[in-house]
Amino acid sequence: MNLLYIFTDIPILIVLFTFLFSIIYCLKNYISLNKKLKVLLNFLSRFKKTDLNFRFKEIDEWMSLNPYVSAPWLEFKNTLVFSESVALKGKNNDLTYKEVSSTVQNVQTTVDPLYFFNEETLVTSKFNNKFLQTIPTILTGFGPLFTFLNIAIAFGKIDFSSQEKTVASVAGLMSSMQVAALVSVIAVGSSLIFLMIERILFQKLCHSPLAKCEDMLGKLFDNISSEKFLLELLKETKIQNNAISNLIVAMPQHFKVALNSSIASNLVPYLENLIFGINQVNKNMKEVAKNGGKSDDVDDLF
Numbered sequence: 213m214n215l216l217y218i219f220t221d222i223p224i225l226i227v228l229f230t231f232l233f234s235i236i237y238c239l240k241n242y243i244s245l246n247k248k249l250k251v252l253l254n255f256l257s258r259f260k261k262t263d264l265n266f267r268f269k270e271i272d273e274w275m276s277l278n279p280y281v282s283a284p285w286l287e288f289k290n291t292l293v294f295s296e297s298v299a300l301k302g303k304n305n306d307l308t309y310k311e312v313s314s315t316v317q318n319v320q321t322t323v324d325p326l327y328f329f330n331e332e333t334l335v336t337s338k339f340n341n342k343f344l345q346t347i348p349t350i351l352t353g354f355g356p357l358f359t360f361l362n363i364a365i366a367f368g369k370i371d372f373s374s375q376e377k378t379v380a381s382v383a384g385l386m387s388s389m390q391v392a393a394l395v396s397v398i399a400v401g402s403s404l405i406f407l408m409i410e411r412i413l414f415q416k417l418c419h420s421p422l423a424k425c426e427d428m429l430g431k432l433f434d435n436i437s438s439e440k441f442l443l444e445l446l447k448e449t450k451i452q453n454n455a456i457s458n459l460i461v462a463m464p465q466h467f468k469v470a471l472n473s474s475i476a477s478n479l480v481p482y483l484e485n486l487i488f489g490i491n492q493v494n495k496n497m498k499e500v501a502k503n504g505g506k507s508d509d510v511d512d513l514f
Contacts, residue, residue: 223358223395227351231402234347238410241339242417248280249334249421256428264319264432265294281334288328293320293436320436325429334425335418344410348403355399362392 259271275285335341366388 221391221395223354223362224391224398227354227358227395227399227402230347230351230354231406234344234351234406235409238344238406238413241344242413245335245338246417246421248338249418249425252278252281253421253425253428256425256432259432261432261434268294268319280338281329284328284333288321288323288325291321291323292433293322319433321433322436324435325433326426329426329429331419331422334422348407351399351403351406353399355396358395358399359392362388362395366392 255271255274259267264271272289275281278285
């Protein structure tokens, strides 16, 4: 059979065109995703866990403005736990900072980052993955469809009106049967080839850089369970409540000491001076009485 005739057959051309279009569509999407994953990987590689507290605004702005990861990042950001600190003023008005939690020393998350940054959110949701997964089924389905279609058309062309036409029509039927069988072979073969090419491309262009991004996100953000964090906050609250209780218990004694100190330092000298003045007045009055009221000491006193 002439190969040119085979590859100009419409069913075979449809199968081959579908196969080539699928390969191009798959390659285009996977290359595009590979570039985006490499950009994300290069950006995350500039950060370390120890300095994430100080550079979180930088990573937050970049991730929020990048349409590729903005949606999962906004959801992931709600699960983050930051190392909070409070400012305490010392005796010399010096500010010191105390961590709220003794275990939360960096940016942590209560949910595994893989829940937000995974194959579904970063790869398969970025293109029509369902269509790509149905292409092998479509190619395989083309085989029996065009095979039986060719057979039906070939049987419709059989002519038994004369011996010559019968021989010619039977020869045409055999040729059509061969083409019909060849359509099934090409369809099934193209389906298998597409599956192998698609898996290789996905592994090399998508899965490998995705795994590196997931590993880097896991190293940047430690995973802490929400129950553990709430328990830590409960412990810190109990410590603070205990300190407040001790302060309240000691407050009357401190108030008594402060009051005694204030009286001793301010009121007692004033009272002593007052009593001394009264005693002086009393003494002068007695002296005036002894002199029979003829002295001007009272006038001098006033």
